Amino acid sequence: MDMSAARGVRERLVVIGGDAAGMSAASQARRLRDAGELEIVAFERGHFTSYSACGIPYWVGGDVAGPERLIARTAEEHRARDIDLRLRTEVTEIDVAGRRVRARDLDSGDESWTSYDKLVIATGARPIRPEMPGVDAPGVHGVQTLDDGQALLDTLARTGGRRAVVVGAGYIGVEMAEALINRGYEVTVVNRGSEPMSTLDPDMGRLVHEAMEGLGITMVDDTEVTKILTGDDGHVRAVATEDAEYPADVVVLGIGVRPETTLARAAGLPLGEHGGLLTDRAMRVRGHTDVYAGGDCVEVLDLVSGQERHVPLGTHANKHGQVIGTNVGGGYATFPGVVGTAVSKVCDLEIARTGLREKDARRAGLRYVTATIESTSRAGYYPGASPMTVKMLAELRTGRLLGVQIVGREGAGKRVDIAAVALTAGMTVEQMTSLDLGYAPPFSPVWDPVLVAARKASKAVHGVS
Amino acid sequence: MDMSAARGVRERLVVIGGDAAGMSAASQARRLRDAGELEIVAFERGHFTSYSACGIPYWVGGDVAGPERLIARTAEEHRARDIDLRLRTEVTEIDVAGRRVRARDLDSGDESWTSYDKLVIATGARPIRPEMPGVDAPGVHGVQTLDDGQALLDTLARTGGRRAVVVGAGYIGVEMAEALINRGYEVTVVNRGSEPMSTLDPDMGRLVHEAMEGLGITMVDDTEVTKILTGDDGHVRAVATEDAEYPADVVVLGIGVRPETTLARAAGLPLGEHGGLLTDRAMRVRGHTDVYAGGDCVEVLDLVSGQERHVPLGTHANKHGQVIGTNVGGGYATFPGVVGTAVSKVCDLEIARTGLREKDARRAGLRYVTATIESTSRAGYYPGASPMTVKMLAELRTGRLLGVQIVGREGAGKRVDIAAVALTAGMTVEQMTSLDLGYAPPFSPVWDPVLVAARKASKAVHGVS
Structure with missing residues (x-):
């Protein structure tokens, strides 16, 4: 009797995409099933695996020494754990019926089919690149990959200019503004929205605008x-709008990303309205028992609105990978969804949000009240106490917490976690008023700012002033 | 017809104790009922009202300029809001049957009775002062009141010594150690427990011990x-233990406090096993419709263990006052209880805890697992990422979160709030593993340390490694 038969049939897991979701899935599956039980093949079209794209602005800004610091696990480390990782190899087709994928070696151009028992699609997201004249000129950069980061740094080193324009004022935009400030540039941020950070309500975005100015x-x-606009040398020289020109030695595009689901779409897999793959809570692609998907290429359930969203964020990608790997490995795990928490900073300005904005609440058909308060990060008398603004949304009548936005300085951003947990638990703002949060003068006023907002929101729900 | 009769009978609220709980109650009652409806008389035996006792170590340490910075609202401000505040007036008896209190003017010695319709007992806590030779010598100080703080500062200025001994290693003890370090003293902390911070498990207390050294x-x-031991001048010169003597130019007692319930006990009001008043969720003293109590003189329900605890903390006192004032003012509010959150620091060391320690869990008859992990405050590659240790307790089989303890540096302490909210919501550690917490490299690793602990605890609950 063949020994491999005695162990059962050896399965093959194929992973498309070697970053957070894909390699977390591979690693966790390997932890649970050894190479005798499960063969793992991972295809990655780039040069790197498992890196923190979120860290690129800090590398560009000089806070992080080099790109190798951003790599959580190298290709060699993955291979040492019996993961057959093929870099510079792009999957060009998924044949769901035939349970196989076609991949091309980008250096040799060779293509071949690889069959799978289980498939993980972790193709990530692609940056939105506006179609406009000059967008491909030297000196215009995206910051999605390590290669992008290196190209931008090369431009900064080569041109030695002093003026930078950032297009877009979302997370990437504001973080790149900080990076370029740290590099000594005069920075202009051009943004199509009425205020920066459209993930906030405009009144809170206004605070970000003022602080950035x-x-x-x-x-x-x-x-x-x-x-x-480009100069005689073909290099970028300015960014033009309807009304003005903004001189630029370098331009950074931070307009956002879309799910990279070209392969999935061609394979007939189910996509949502944001273009991301649709999965169940076990991260299986809907209707496909043996196909999983995770990371920036999927849509996730918003636990507050009950609607699907696209939330490209490394922390979710890692959780997805963990869940997929556990399920592929024979365990059972789920990713229930998100509440939409995000935190960022521009120099010493901290920006955080979770849950629904006003327009999200309206879109979800919810009636709501808002409460906005000013407080401080520490007891007012304690050194370093800095102001922060907290805005809270609660459902009318039920008082259920719907969302929180915070703009402030040190100590503001991570306070959003209090609201993230309360949202997950379905708490009312009235319940939040008695939360037993950590208090000592160096850490908080005696009423934490989140509690002050909850008190005001609770009064608004109950119609008392 | 008399106008006051037309408005109904004017009631009198009497408040015993002019600090956080008492004056919050008075202020909130006043907000809801004006002086035509409600007379408010508040008795305070000291010189000050509404001050932050928690801030005293930072005033002594020099981080806060003067005691006036610690006063949230002065006597004049209270009086301007039609609160008849009587400083230096000590209540000496509560006559519950007669609905009146007897008070003595500490300057004149005059005593008189004041009747009440509603009574608030907010007598606070008194420091534990060990009975031992020399404890009343000059140079030995408690740090409970602003007067205590001033006396200690006077000693520091007068004696000009360089050696300080702190007796006790709880919150007050460790905060005073920092204050004296900041004043340039060589500090010794003598502690009867096996490790400092007995509000932590000993394994976590050990980390505090090491960091303080x-x-x-x-x-x-x-x-x-x-x-x-005292010198020829009668001033303290050393602290003696069974085995040794520790030279001291100044001694600070930070041994803890007990509920100040002498009056309540004499009046026959119900006290719990920790000596604090027992109330319902509306903060009414049990069995007494018109008598409320709040702040450091009451016991509170521990929502995790279901047992009563004494938790003297300004943040609870303020919440109690708010609830009492709302109820006295004709509204309805409750204080559901605590989960036992506390946060403190010694220089750059942050210490936090919430929920049950191992011994609390055993006492409550719970079977539990523990998980301890090491992580960092920020992404490992981001400047300023500092190590932190997180210990998590979860109930065996159900996986319900029971408690969290954190020891680390900047960014460690307030992370305990995540667990405080999860405890309040009755979450399991498995549910916690998918919490959508704020992530960006300057704020957190891609797996927040609390999530890493939850993952490990969840595995322990399910018996997988």
Whole structure:
């Protein structure tokens, strides 16, 4: 009797995409099933695996020494754990019926089919690149991959200019503004929204606008970039809008990303309205028992609105990978969904949000009240106490917490976690008023800012002032 | 017809104790009922009202300029809001049947009775003062009141010594150790427990011990102070234990506090096993519709163990006052209980805890697992990422979160709030593993340390490694 038969049939797991979701899935599956039981083949079209794309702005800004610091686990480390990782190899087709994928070696051009028993699609997201003249000119950079980061740093080193324009004022945009400030650039941020950080309500976005101007950044809101102008050398020289030109030695595009689901779409797999793959809580692609998907290429359930969202964020990708790997490995795990927590900073300005904005609440058909308060990060008398603004949304009548947005300085951002847990638990703002949060003068006023907001929101729910 | 009769009978609220709980109650009642409806008389035996006792160590340490910074609202401000505040007036008897209190003017010695319709007992706590020779010598200080703080500062200024001994290693003890370090003293902390911070499990207390020694503080654990030795001038010169003498120019007692319920006991009001008043969720003293109590003189329900605890903390006192004032004012509010959250620091060491320690879980008859992990405050590659240790307790089989303890540096302490909310919501550690917490490299690793602990605890619950 064949020994491998005695162990049961050896299965093959194929992973498409070697970053957070894909390699977390592979690693966790390997932890649970050894190479005798499960063969793992992972295809990655780039040069690197398992890196923190979220860290790129800090590498560009000089806070992180080099790209190798951003790599959580190298290709060699994965291979040492019996994962057959093939870099520079792009999957070009998924044949769901035939349970196989076709992959091309980007260096040799060779293509071949690899069959699978289980498939993980972790193809990530692709940056939105506006179609406009000059967008491909030297000096115009995205910051999605380590290669992008290196190209941008090369431009900064080569051109030695002093003026930078960032297009877009979401997380990537504001983080890149900080990076370029740290590199000594005069920074202009051009943003089509009415305020920066459209993940916040405009009233809170306004605070970000003001604080960024206070940091010396020129903020141009409500403005569409129409083209990118180049000099005689072909290199970028300015960003043009309907009304003005903004001189630029370097341009960074931070407009956002979309799910990279070209392969999945061609394979007939189910996509949602944001273009991401649709999965169940076990991260199985809907209707496909043996196909999993996770990370920036999927849509996730918003536990507050009950609607699907696209939330490209490393922390979710890692959780997805963990869940997929556990399920592939024979265990059972689920990813229930998100509440939409995000935190960012621009120099010493901290920006955080969770749950629904006003427009999300309206879109979900919810009636709500809002409460906005000002407080401080520490007891007012304690050194370093810095102001913060907290806005809270609660459902009318039930008082259920719907969302929180925070703009402040040190100590503001991570306070959003209090609201993230309360949202997950379905708490009312009234219940939140008696939360037993950590208090000591160096850490909080005697009423934590989140509690102050909850008190005000609770009064608004109950119609008392 | 008399106008006051037309408005109904004007009631009188009497408040005993002019600090956080008492004056919050008075202020909130006043907000809801004006002076035509409700007369408010507040008795305070000290010179000050509404001050932050928690801030005293930072005033002594020099981080806060003067005691006036610690006063949230002065006597004049209270009086301007039609609160008849009587300082230096001590209530000496509560006559519950007669609905009146007897008070003595501490300057004139005059005593008189004041009747009440509603009574608030907010008599606070008194420091434990060990009975031992020399404990009343000049140079031996408690730090419970602003007067205590001033007396200690006077001693520091007058004696100009360089050696300080702190007796006790709880919150007050460790905070005073920091204050004296900041004043340039060589500090020794003598502590009867096996480790400092007995509000933590000993394994986590050990980390505090090591970190405090790293700060240059001499830690003497497992040691009882037997007497305080004085010099020829009568001033303290050393602290003696069974085995040794520790020279001291100043001694600070930070042994803890007990509920100040002498009056309540004499009045026959119900006290719990920790000596604190027992109330319902509306903060009414049990069995007494018109008598409320709050702050450091009451016991509170521990929502995790279901047992009563004494938790003297300004944040609870303020919440109690708010609830009492709302109820006295004709509204309805409750204080459901605590989960036992506390946070503190010694220089850059942050210490936090919430929920049950191992011994609390055993006492409550719960079977539990523990998980301890090491992680960092920020992404490992981001500047300023500092190590932290998180210990988590979960109930065996159900996986319900029971408690969390954190020891680390900047960014460690307030992470305990995540667990505080999860405890309040009755979450399991498995549910916690998918919490959507704020992530960006300057704020957290891609798996927040609390999530890493939850994952490990969840595995322990399910018996997988």
